[in-house]
Amino acid sequence: MVKLYSKDIKTKEVTEWKGLHLFHFSSSSCSQKARIVLNLKGVDWVSHPINLLKAKNYSEWYLGINPRGLIPALIHDGEVHIESNDIVSYLDDRFETPKLIPAQQRESVLEQLNAENDLHLDLRTLTFGFSLPKFLIGKPPEALDTLASSEGTVEGKKDSHKQVQLAFWRDLAKQGITPEQATNSVERFKRKFTSLEAQLANQEFLLGDRITIIDIVWFIYAHRLKSTGYPFKRLHPGLEAWYQSLLYRPEIAKEVADPLPLKVIRFLTQTYQAITNTTLEKVTGI
Ligand SMILES: N[C@@H](CCC(=O)N[C@@H](CS)C(=O)NCC(=O)O)C(=O)O
The missing domain is CATH 3.40.30.10 (Glutaredoxin)
Structure with a gap:
């Protein structure tokens, strides 16, 4: 922590x-x-x-x-x-x-949360590669310079985390999201969600019969992946009912509802991808 x-x-x-x-x-x-x-x-x-x-x-x-x-x-x-x-x-x-x-699953839950955090850059990769148009992604170079030169510390020490962020944004500006990056990210998600699907075989939620933080974190990822054109329902049919039941809850639904302008932008972006054969499915062969 x-x-x-x-x-x-x-x-x-x-x-x-x-x-x-x-x-x-x-x-x-x-x-x-x-x-x-x-x-x-x-x-x-x-x-x-x-x-x-x-x-x-x-x-x-x-x-x-x-x-x-x-x-x-x-x-x-x-x-x-x-x-x-x-x-x-x-x-x-x-x-x-x-x-x-x-309480009795705390250690294991914290480990699972770390595993989710480890996939965060993969989520970004697919979001910026497929869910948003190029003009909405990337950071102004002067903003990155401010981050690079800031002397902030975390737990009293210089923080290596910042270098990872800077490298991500600078690579994105230089080369966009490459097909190889997209394919690697998609494969990691496919593996993860396939194993989550197995967990749901005999229970309503990922850790049993009650909602936990593990359902929430993977719901958020599933929701974002769907917006990138990742074929969630086709690859993980056993997770669709779980996903929909979470989306049905108002406390959850209201936080993930996209504003209309974003919906329009995404529709136009993905229509363009379909015409140019650059959808996530085409690029990664998933
Ligand atoms: N490991 C961090 C990741 C946080 C993170 O990457 N947040 C994104 C939004 S989801 C952000 O602030 N992005 C802005 C940026 O990188 O400039 C956490 O879980 O809080």
């Missing part, structure tokens, strides 16, 4: 904030995860949208809250929490009902 030290937080005003505050962006998958957990817990929270399309996450002010320049970030009574999986674990500890991390 990552825990920011007080000296890591340069935007000191947030340390005075009372209650729960979430920095997030509507269509960010990690933000959706945190918002769904807050909804399920039924707790009040204050919304602080950070516009990723305008690279507001790389402002000096926000880097003073999350030195990684990523959302979500949670402030609870002046304490700053980063990393979505750490945020949801924290929320589950502090707000007991409904319990989303069963």
Whole structure:
């Protein structure tokens, strides 16, 4: 778990904030995860949208809250929490009902959350390769320079995580998403969801008969994958009813609903891909 030290937080005003505050962006998958957990817990929270399309996450002010320049970030009574999986674990500890991390499975759940986090760049790869048009992806070079030169620390140390982010955005600007990257990402998801499908053979939810954080995190990934043209229903028919039953819940549905302009942009992008034979299915041969 990552825990920011007080000296890591340069935007000191947030340390005075009372209650729960979430920095997030509507269509960010990690933000959706945190918002769904807050909804399920039924707790009040204050919304602080950070516009990723305008690279507001790389402002000096926000880097003073999350030195990684990523959302979500949670402030609870002046304490700053980063990393979505750490945020949801924290929320589950502090707000007991409904319990989303069963106490007797805690270790295994935390391991499974790490496995989900490990696929995050694959999700980005497919999102930026197939779900959005080129003009909406990428970061202005000056925003990346701000991140590169920021001196923020995580747990008192220089953070190697930032280099991974910078490399991703710089490679994206140079070469876009290559067919090889897309194919590797698709294969990793196919393997993962095939094993999740087996888990659901005799139970309603991934860990048994009650919803847990593991259902929420993989639901979010499934939802995003569907928007890239990944043939989810064809490859994982045994997961479709599980997916639809989660989507049916208002606490979940409202956080993943796309605004109309995004729906239109995606429709046009994927129509263009169909005409030019550049859909995810064509490029990766899945
Ligand atoms: N491991 C991090 C990943 C966070 C992350 O990558 N957030 C994305 C949105 S889903 C973001 O802030 N992207 C903006 C950027 O990289 O510039 C977490 O789980 O919180």
